[in-house]
Amino acid sequence: MSLTRRGLLLSISGLLSGCTVSGPSHRANYAALSDERFPLPAMPLERIKPELRRQEVVYETQYDAGTIVIDTPARRLYYVLGEGRAMRYGIGVGREGYALAGSAYIGRKAEWPSWTPTGNMIRRDPERNLRYAGGVSGGPHNPLGARAVYLYRNGKDTMFRIHGTNQPQTIGQAMSSGCVRMLNHDVVDLYERVAVGGRVIVLQA
Template identity: 50%
Template sequence: MSSLSRRSVFGVLLAVAAAPQFAFAHKNQFPDRFLPQLVNSGRRDWEAGSVHVVPDDYFLYFMLNDGLAIRYGVGVGRKGLYKSGTFTVARKAKWPWWRPTNAMIRREPHKYARYKNGLKGGPNNPLGARAIYLYDEAGRDTYLRIHGTNEPRTIGSAVSNGCARLTNEHVKDLYERVEISAKVHLHPKG
């Protein structure tokens, strides 16, 4: 059994064991379908260790073996800001520092200009507890992230500036599973 296979099997067991904790942490915040679940994705062509965001369904799949996946509920980029494509995880951070992009500041200066010098990581940071940084095929930072949020009610909606967001508890779980160099597929909106 390969190390990915062993880790995947162990990860499934941990996910199943942690499911009651997730349910308790977010009761009444959003529908149960957005809680992490072990599912058969029906996609044997999606590689183990890869991540797939399906924006129309508001789900993120962390792929295991043989089409099995851990499915998380996500919030995605609002109209005109979601960017589909295939990216590579080049960096991960716990309680990451954040700065809005220049485009965000131009679009909504009343909301973002005050953060032009950045915001240290912590419970009030918009990236939440963890961030997974997505880079393009040329090795450039896309400024797209998979990250936590302090607003669990936004899971299952298109409200972000282009990033995929999970609850802080769920992104902590995903963070431990996703490896640097993993492929992330942000599927097109329908």
């Protein structure tokens, strides 16, 4: 089966199961996280489209439990739980031409990571990124948000990340420099589930 067809089937599966979780569960998912180094306030549900909220869904897949599957066209990330289930998250993805595809693995993880724009990012958008060339320490104003999961291939950093964001309105859109954005509450949840060395599959249209 092609990656395109597989991605379509996975997207349909997620949509069909998207209404199986009740409102109270959603509220608990986005309650205040006061134990964080930079405490996260509760996120009002009205700011998150229902289809983008974190929820456990029916998900039949060939991938083993513990695998991350990123369905780029559908703007969804699945963490495979096994036994036909997955945790589904809404995500923001890279603009056309700035996206990873295929297989990778988790090379490392970081809480409240620092961030430095790459040379390509500075060249593409110097007005926005040049001022950050010296790096930005972790915290509420950092573009990587509360957590970052770094994607590697063949022992090398791909420069693509799964990370939080200080711009929650971008979830569900294609506008990043190629990385996968998640709501901070969601990336904290994913971070606790995944392990270094875990497999990541990125599906493209």
